[in-house]
Amino acid sequence: RVSAGRIVASSVEQSYIMIKPDGVQRGLVGEIISRFEKKGFLLKGLKLFQCPKDLAQEHYKDLKDKPFFPGLIEYITSGPVVCMAWEGVGVVASARKLIGATNPLQAEPGTIRGDLAVQTGRNVVHGSDSPDNGKREIALWFKEGELCEWESVLTPWLIE
Numbered sequence: 001r002v003s004a005g006r007i008v009a010s011s012v013e014q015s016y017i018m019i020k021p022d023g024v025q026r027g028l029v030g031e032i033i034s035r036f037e038k039k040g041f042l043l044k045g046l047k048l049f050q051c052p053k054d055l056a057q058e059h060y061k062d063l064k065d066k067p068f069f070p071g072l073i074e075y076i077t078s079g080p081v082v083c084m085a086w087e088g089v090g091v092v093a094s095a096r097k098l099i100g101a102t103n104p105l106q107a108e109p110g111t112i113r114g115d116l117a118v119q120t121g122r123n124v125v126h127g128s129d130s131p132d133n134g135k136r137e138i139a140l141w142f143k144e145g146e147l148c149e150w151e152s153v154l155t156p157w158l159i160e
């Protein structure tokens with residue numbers, strides 16, 4: 001690293017961010033990626049992917065007893081998603097703020113869901129809810145070798 005001398009490696013987190021099929025269909029891929037880029041996080045993995053049913057079920061396994069689960073699985077597998085791994089200090093909580101509340105009508109203006117969606121069942125984007133789930137979800141959605149290890153020349157302009 002050129003700088004970022006005070007950043008402790010153990011405080012760097014990764015979040016799994018996914019543009020859901022409605023976001024892809026609605027042409028929001030660039031808009032959504034742009035918000036994480038502009039914020040200053042580092043993109044470590046990116047792919048367009050048609051999610052199989054068993055992977056969607058594994059990803060959302062904590063919700064399997066909810067009445068909306070079958071509809072959620074149908075939604076997530078209804079077309080390609082954009083899978084991303086974003087890295088940075090505090091990226092997990094920050095990404096959740098950038099994304100906004102689960103129900104887009106309750107999400108604040110300025111957030112992705114607050115600006116770009118109207119319904120919980122079509123809320124355009126997913127973000128991990130904890131650093132442990134960030135690790136779990138990135139391991140679930142990306143294969144060995146699909147993540148890129150790289151340094152951004154902007155880092156010294158983002159982190160003192």
Ligand code: UDP
Nearest residue numbers: 068072101102120121122123125126127129
């Ligand atoms: N969801 C739904 N109906 C609900 C709650 C959730 O369709 O009443 C869907 C929605 O797509 C949401 C996802 O299930 O994003 C996961 O739910 P969670 O509570 O984890 O919300 P998130 O973490 O995505 O904000």
Ligand code: MG
Nearest residue numbers: 126127128129
């Ligand atoms: Mg969640």
